[in-house]
Amino acid sequence: MSVPYAKLPAWVDYGLIPLINLIVAFLVAGLVVLAVGESPLRAASLLIEGAFGYGEGIGFTLYYATNFIFTGLAVAVAFHCGLFNIGGEGQAYVAGLGVALPCLWLDQFAPWYIVFPAAILGAAMVGGFWAMIPGWLQAKRGSHVVITTIMFNFIASSLMVYVLVDVLKPAGSMAPQTRAFADGGQLPRLDWLLASVGLDIGGAPFNLSFLLALVAAFVVWVVIWRTKLGYEIRTMGHSPTAAAYAGIRQSRIIVITMMMSGALAGMMALNPIMGDQHRMQLDFVSGAGFVGIAVALMGRSHPAGIIPAAILFGMLYQGGAEISFEMPQISRDMITIIQGLVILFAGALENMFRPAITAFFATLGGSGSDKPLPAAE
Amino acid sequence: MNDIAIELKGIDKKFGLVHANKNINMRVRKGTIHGIIGENGAGKSTLMSILYGFYQAGAGDIFVDGRKTVIKDPNAAIAAGIGMVHQHFMLVENFTVLENIMLGAEESQVLNAGITKARDELRRLEQEYELEVDPDAVIEELPVGLQQRVEILKALYRGAEILILDEPTGVLTPAEADHLFRILEQLKSQGKTILLITHKLREIMAVTDEVSVMRRGEMVATRTTAETSVEELAELMVGRHVLLQVDKGPATPGDVLLSVENLSVRDGRGVAMVKNVSFDVRAGEIVGIAGVAGNGQSELLQAISGIRRAVSGKVLLQGEPIHVTGTADPSELRHRGLAHVPEDRQHMGLVLKFDESENSILGYHDDPKYLNGMFLNIDAIRKDATDKIEKYDIRPPNPRLKTANFSGGNQQKIVLAREMERDPAVLVIGQPTRGVDVGAIEFIHKRIIEMRDAGKAVLLVSVELDEIRSLSDRVLVMFDGRIVGERAPDAGEGELGLLMAGVEDSKEAAQ
Ligand SMILES: Nc1ncnc2c1ncn2[C@@H]1O[C@H](COP(=O)(O)OP(=O)(O)OP(=O)(O)O)[C@@H](O)[C@H]1O
Ligand SMILES: [Mg+2]
Numbered sequence: 053m054s055v056p057y058a059k060l061p062a063w064v065d066y067g068l069i070p071l072i073n074l075i076v077a078f079l080v081a082g083l084v085v086l087a088v089g090e091s092p093l094r095a096a097s098l099l100i101e102g103a104f105g106y107g108e109g110i111g112f113t114l115y116y117a118t119n120f121i122f123t124g125l126a127v128a129v130a131f132h133c134g135l136f137n138i139g140g141e142g143q144a145y146v147a148g149l150g151v152a153l154p155c156l157w158l159d160q161f162a163p164w165y166i167v168f169p170a171a172i173l174g175a176a177m178v179g180g181f182w183a184m185i186p187g188w189l190q191a192k193r194g195s196h197v198v199i200t201t202i203m204f205n206f207i208a209s210s211l212m213v214y215v216l217v218d219v220l221k222p223a224g225s226m227a228p229q230t231r232a233f234a235d236g237g238q239l240p241r242l243d244w245l246l247a248s249v250g251l252d253i254g255g256a257p258f259n260l261s262f263l264l265a266l267v268a269a270f271v272v273w274v275v276i277w278r279t280k281l282g283y284e285i286r287t288m289g290h291s292p293t294a295a296a297y298a299g300i301r302q303s304r305i306i307v308i309t310m311m312m313s314g315a316l317a318g319m320m321a322l323n324p325i326m327g328d329q330h331r332m333q334l335d336f337v338s339g340a341g342f343v344g345i346a347v348a349l350m351g352r353s354h355p356a357g358i359i360p361a362a363i364l365f366g367m368l369y370q371g372g373a374e375i376s377f378e379m380p381q382i383s384r385d386m387i388t389i390i391q392g393l394v395i396l397f398a399g400a401l402e403n404m405f406r407p408a409i410t411a412f413f414a415t416l417g418g419s420g421s422d423k424p425l426p427a428a429e
Numbered sequence: 430m431n432d433i434a435i436e437l438k439g440i441d442k443k444f445g446l447v448h449a450n451k452n453i454n455m456r457v458r459k460g461t462i463h464g465i466i467g468e469n470g471a472g473k474s475t476l477m478s479i480l481y482g483f484y485q486a487g488a489g490d491i492f493v494d495g496r497k498t499v500i501k502d503p504n505a506a507i508a509a510g511i512g513m514v515h516q517h518f519m520l521v522e523n524f525t526v527l528e529n530i531m532l533g534a535e536e537s538q539v540l541n542a543g544i545t546k547a548r549d550e551l552r553r554l555e556q557e558y559e560l561e562v563d564p565d566a567v568i569e570e571l572p573v574g575l576q577q578r579v580e581i582l583k584a585l586y587r588g589a590e591i592l593i594l595d596e597p598t599g600v601l602t603p604a605e606a607d608h609l610f611r612i613l614e615q616l617k618s619q620g621k622t623i624l625l626i627t628h629k630l631r632e633i634m635a636v637t638d639e640v641s642v643m644r645r646g647e648m649v650a651t652r653t654t655a656e657t658s659v660e661e662l663a664e665l666m667v668g669r670h671v672l673l674q675v676d677k678g679p680a681t682p683g684d685v686l687l688s689v690e691n692l693s694v695r696d697g698r699g700v701a702m703v704k705n706v707s708f709d710v711r712a713g714e715i716v717g718i719a720g721v722a723g724n725g726q727s728e729l730l731q732a733i734s735g736i737r738r739a740v741s742g743k744v745l746l747q748g749e750p751i752h753v754t755g756t757a758d759p760s761e762l763r764h765r766g767l768a769h770v771p772e773d774r775q776h777m778g779l780v781l782k783f784d785e786s787e788n789s790i791l792g793y794h795d796d797p798k799y800l801n802g803m804f805l806n807i808d809a810i811r812k813d814a815t816d817k818i819e820k821y822d823i824r825p826p827n828p829r830l831k832t833a834n835f836s837g838g839n840q841q842k843i844v845l846a847r848e849m850e851r852d853p854a855v856l857v858i859g860q861p862t863r864g865v866d867v868g869a870i871e872f873i874h875k876r877i878i879e880m881r882d883a884g885k886a887v888l889l890v891s892v893e894l895d896e897i898r899s900l901s902d903r904v905l906v907m908f909d910g911r912i913v914g915e916r917a918p919d920a921g922e923g924e925l926g927l928l929m930a931g932v933e934d935s936k937e938a939a940q
Contacts, residue, residue, distance in 0.1 A: 279803050283787070283794050290780045296736055297769075297777040298792040299760030411485075411501075 060406075060413060066357065070350055070398060072405050074364070077397035081390040090381050102374025103367035107246055109374070111256025115323070117359075117366030118258075121265040122320035123344025124362050125272050126313045128353035130197075132276055133309040134289040139186060139201025140317035141341025142208030143179040147318025149215065150174030151325045152230050152332040155237035156220075162236045164326075171326055172264070172319060179318015180311040182208065187310025191303030197310070205341075216334055229333040239327045259327035261319075268316060269355035275312070285309050317341060346395040361398075368394060433495060434459040434591055434622040435480070440489035442475055444834070447825060449475040451646040453489070457591075457639075462613060462623045464633040464654070467643030468666055468866040469838025470824050473626045476643070477593050480624075481513045482506040493591070512584025513593040516600075516864075518576050520568045527551065527564040530583050547586070554585050558615045572723070574605030581612065592616065593624045596837075598632060599864045602721045602892060610636045628866050630659045642666055667868040677878045680902040683712035685745075686886035687733070687767075687855045692742030692753070694728040702728040704910035705742070710855065710886040715877065717901030717918070718890045721929055725910040726890045727772055730859050733888070734769040735759040736777075747854055763792060768848040772859030772890070778844040779832050786814035786828035789847050817846040822872070837864040841873070849876060855886045862896060874900060894925060 060069075082092035103113045123140045130137035137143075154170040186200035216228040225231075239260045243253045276282040288295045288305050295302060324336045343365055350364070351357030372387030397404070435457040442450040449472040457463045467473050478484045480491065482500040491498050493509045500506050506513070520529050531547045548564060555561055560578050568576060577597060584592055594613075598606040613623055613636060625637060633640050634654060641651045642665040650665050663671040687710040694703035702725040710716045720726055731737035733744055735757040744751045746765055751757045759769070771777040779788050790799050790810055799810050814828035821842045823835070832840060841864070848856065861877065862870045877900060881887050891897050897904055901918045906928040914928045 274804075278805055278807070280794055280800055280805060281803065283790075283805060286783070287780055287791065290782045291776060293773075293776045294778070294780045294791065297734075297759060297771055298794070299735070299758050299763065301758070 060410060064409065064413065066352060066354075069406060069409060070357075070361075072409070073350075073397045073401070074394065076405075077394045080397070081393045084386070084389060084393075085382065088381050088386065090379050095375055095379065095382065098375045098378050099367070099371035101371075103371035107251035108254035108256045109370055110246060110251060111243075111253035111258035112370040112373075113363065113366040114262055115256060115258045115328070115366070116369040117362040118262045118265045118323045118327075119320050119340040120343050120347045120362035120365050121269060121359060122323070123317055123340050124347030124351060124358040125268055125344075125355065126317035126320075126341075127344045127348035128351065128355075128358060129272060129276070129285075129316060130309060130313040131348060131353045132282075132289045133285045133305060134292070135187075135190070135306065135309060135313075136198050137183060137186075137201055137310065137313045137317075138198055138345065139183060139204045139208075139314075139341070140320075140344045141337055141339070142201070142205035143182045143314040143317035144320040144337045144341050145205075145208045145212050146182045147175040147179035147314075147321040148212065148325055148332050148336060150176070150178035150318060151321045152220070155233045155326060156230060159234040159237035164236055164239060167236045168239060168260070168322075168326070171322055175318040175321050176315035177318075179321070180315035183310040183314025183317070184307060187307045190310075191306040213334065216332070220332070227333075230331045233326070233330045237326060238330050239322070241327075257328035259323070261323040261327045264319065264322065266359070268319065269359055272316070273355045281305075281308070317344070343391075343395075346398060350398040365391070365394070432459050433457070434493070435624075436492040436495075437476075437480070438490045438492070440476065440479060440491070441487045442472075442479060442484060443487055448646050450479070450486070453643075453648045455641055455648055455651070457622060457624060459494075459622050460617060460620045461638040462617055462625055462636055464637035464640035465624060465626045465643065466628070466630070466633060466640060466662060466666055468645075468868055469864075470645075470836035471643040471666075471866075472646045473643055474595055474836075477513065477595055477624065477626065480506070481511060481593060507587050507589070510588060510590035511593065512587060512589025512591070514577065514580040514584060514595070514597060516596045518573075518580055520576060520579060522569040523567060525565050525567055526562050526571075526579050526582075529568060529579055530564075530586050534587055550586060551582065554582055557619065558585070558612055560585075560612060572605075573600045574602065574608065577601070577605075577609065578612070589621070591622045591624070593626075595626045596628065596864055597625070598627060598629060600722075603894065604721075606632070628864065628870075630662050630867065633662065634659060644668060663867045666866065671867050672871050673867065675874050675878065675899040677900075678882075680714045680881065682714040682902070683884060684748075685709045686712050686747050687857075687888060688743075688745040689733065690743040690745075692729070692732060692744065693740045694725070694732045694737060695740055696728055701740075702910050703732065703739075706907075706910070706912050708905055708912060708915075710888050712854075712884045712886050713881055714902045715881050715887040715889055715900055717897035717904045718888070718907050719894055719897045719904055719925060719929060720892070720907035722892045724907050726907055727859070729907070730769070730772065730857055730890055734767065734771075734857055735762045759792065760795065763851070763853075766854035768851050768853035768856050770844055770848050770856070770858040770861060772863075774840055774844050774863075779840060781833040782831065784829045784831055785818070785823070785835070785843060786811045788832050788843055789814040789817055789828070791847065793847070793851065817843075817850055820850075821846040838866050838869045841865050842869065845873060845876065849880060853885065855888070856880055857888045857890075859890045860892065861889070862891075862893070894922065894929075898922075898925070 085092040085095045102109050104110055123144065126140045127137055151171045151174055154167055154174050158167045158170065182204060186197045186204055189195040189200050190197045220230045221228055222231045241259045242262060246253050276285065284300045284305050287298060287300055288302060292302065320340055325332050347358055347361045347365055351361040368391050372390065375382055376384050376387055433456050437453055437455045440450055440453040453476060465473050475484065479486045482502045482505050491500055498509050500509060521532065527547060530551060531543060551564055560582055562575050562578050568579065597609060601609060617623060627633060637654045639651060640654050640662065642649050642662065644666060659673065663673060690707050692703055692706045693701065696702045706729060718726055728737060732739040732753055736759055739753040741754060744753045746767055751762060775781060780791065799806055811828050818826045818828060823839050823842045861873050865873065877887060889900055898918045904916045904918050904925065905912050906914045906925060908929060908931040916925060
């Protein structure tokens with residue numbers, strides 16, 4: 053009756069394995085850098101220096117991380133229900149409307165702390181709605197969410213081009229974007245937060261959305277592991293037959309989970325729109341939805357893993373920009389390759405080293421720790 | 430000539446705090462069938478997993494044919510001539526028999542040559558051991574008994590001289606089990622060595638030459654089968670005298686609590702599985718449904734408990750109709766006093782990845798006593814789980830251990846504790862003791878009878894005829910979706926057997 057394959061101690065599962073994956077990813081990336089005739093060591097130091105070496109770098113790293121926390125949480129919530137939401141990109145994109153419209157209506161006469169809650173609600177509702185349709189199609193018609201969410205990314209993209217070009221673009225402007233928001237549509241930056249540890253964020257758009265992302269991570273933890281709804285979601289995710297036996301209404305849970313997932317992805321739109329550019333531009337999501345998949349995989353779908361994973365990817369984005377600036381041989385595309393490698397090793401090949409590590413720990417006397425994990429796995 | 434096929438010396442294995450195997454010494458003679466018995470969680474599967482290379486022992490040595498052998502993974506075990514038939518088959522469902530047997534032993538990149546060779550070899554094996562299966566049949570279309578044969582063929586094809594079977598009869602019908610034992614005898618007469626784990630002492634007595642008994646991780650005794658008895662083995666296993674016969678007084682049936690009228694149910698593919706079935710279960714009685722697996726019992730249970738929608742018919746629970754053809758859903762039925770111990774505990778009754786306490790509320794997770802508003806009341810849930818663990822002697826007594834790490838019998842107790850402790854009016858139980866040791870069977874049977882004596886209506890479905898006969902107050906026999914007869918539990922085994930095989934007129938025939 054026993055399931056073969058021993059269990060690993062938690063610190064190996066959640067610490068050592070991701071670390072090994074990461075190191076391998078960087079080694080391979082180093083080879084790529086070497087192949088174009090640059091020094092991998094200099095690239096590495098530029099990366100770290102660029103991401104963490106000075107206040108502005110840190111500000112940018114955390115700004116990107118904010119995006120990835122939201123999209124990573126979105127993917128993770130769906131994972132817990134056994135759903136693979138690849139549509140974070142599109143959900144965040146249309147949710148831009150939920151952010152931009154309240155800003156455009158209210159920014160002239162309301163302060164940011166009035167506009168912000170309206171924008172949060174708008175982002176969550178629009179993003180949630182965009183994910184609800186694939187969820188509903190899955191629940192009622194059996195159309196696989198992987199397929200439908202991808203299709204909804206394309207629909208979102210076309211829709212937003214139309215909206216930006218034909219509806220929201222101010223008359224006479226050449227750029228496909230909304231007008232700039234007045235003060236009410238601009239979130240305060242968190243310069244004071246880094247200033248408290250003696251750093252100056254300079255021009256980095258690190259803003260209040262970051263704190264919202266941390267709150268969202270905590271709320272996700274509570275919902276998944278401490279509420280009845282979360283219990284039902286996890287039951288569905290682990291065993292649909294057990295869920296049916298328990299009387300859990302599957303279609304309801306699928307739709308709710310997708311809405312939560314979409315709402316989280318949608319809130320990502322707050323960060324670039326209200327926190328940085330103070331207007332809605334074409335393609336403001338720029339891949340954050342997809343990075344969220346890697347972040348969720350690497351963070352093992354747990355908020356406590358997602359936050360560090362998001363910061364890691366924030367570092368790659370920011371430090372990567374630095375490298376391509378300093379090392380002309382290494383183009384922006386090379387950075388994408390390096391990020392791709394991290395995704396490959398940390399996400400897709402997540403289990404590559406597991407058998408070897410498991411075997412190694414088995415030879416240590418099979419001392420697989422049974423220390424009960426916290427209910428949160 | 431060395432006549433010891435396998436010798437284990439000082440095998441030791443810990444899973445964290447659980448000491449699953451303690452300094453195990455054991456010898457298995459070549460060309461014999463060697464039984465291994467022990468309570469749930471005694472460490473039988475762990476020991477065999479070490480022999481087959483799934484786990485590494487913390488200490489100790491394995492000798493195969495007198496040679497010290499390191500078995501670091503299943504490939505090494507296969508190379509040493511050891512094959513294993515798992516309780517949960519490891520077959521590719523949509524491959525044919527031949528493809529499954531070749532899988533991992535293809536020999537070359539080009540399949541054709543290999544296929545012809547494999548086909549010949551398969552034919553030889555089939556003839557030698559009475560292991561007929563159609564090589565071109567697709568696995569998912571075969572009954573479990575045949576799937577198991579494929580597993581055995583797979584091991585033999587890889588040259589196994591020593592075959593490990595972990596609870597092979599748990600899923601088989603009596604006839605399939607008999608056939609399996611004939612195959613094992615045949616293998617033995619060809620000089621193969623067989624290690625057989627089972628909870629059914631009758632099977633041990635019938636087919637083994639020697640039997641080893643494990644208790645709480647230790648090897649406590651080895652006996653020559655001919656010189657021991659079921660009673661002695663049961664006592665060795667549990668460490669106390671075990672009541673093998675259920676002790677129950679006469680039933681005092683009261684009101685009808687569950688009434689099924691003309692119920693018809695189809696399975697997922699639309700095949701009619703339950704055809705116009707009617708019966709009543711009264712307070713204070715146990716009604717047993719006997720039958721060979723796959724004759725509609727599963728679908729009947731699922732329809733009554735609201736998991737599967739019925740096509741037509743009526744079900745009354747405590748006199749009130751259940752909307753079985755429409756909106757009935759399991760949580761509503763739970764509220765109305767129906768508890769259900771499902772046949773398939775691993776997929777339905779439990780979420781194996783949850784910890785014990787999370788499973789102890791499955792289906793009852795909307796009960797306010799486990800909640801603070803919309804939040805789970807973790808303290809209350811753990812406290813409740815701890816009480817049940819104590820009352821049902823679930824081992825190890827840790828509500829935070831992952832359910833997959835409990836042994837089969839203890840998993841079953843988790844489900845039983847959850848369903849029985851709700852004090853339902855009607856208890857519907859499928860295969861209550863599948864894969865459960867004799868000590869636990871005694872316990873479970875006692876609890877079921879206590880439920881009856883407390884005035885509950887119990888509907889029991891089991892493929893174990895012995896269990897049906899010893900627990901039930903009335904026996905209904907199901908065949909091909911119909912109830913083909915009702916008998917008293919003391920009706921002859923032969924008579925019930927005939928009914929189960931679909932000989933409808935057996936009442937007259939038996940006279
Ligand atoms: N992977 C694992 N991690 C932690 N504990 C385990 C693991 N596998 C087994 N155990 C524990 O080791 C003990 C022995 O389990 P094992 O499965 O060998 O028992 P068994 O004799 O086969 O029982 P059953 O008859 O119920 O199948 C049990 O207490 C079980 O909970
Ligand atoms: Mg076992």
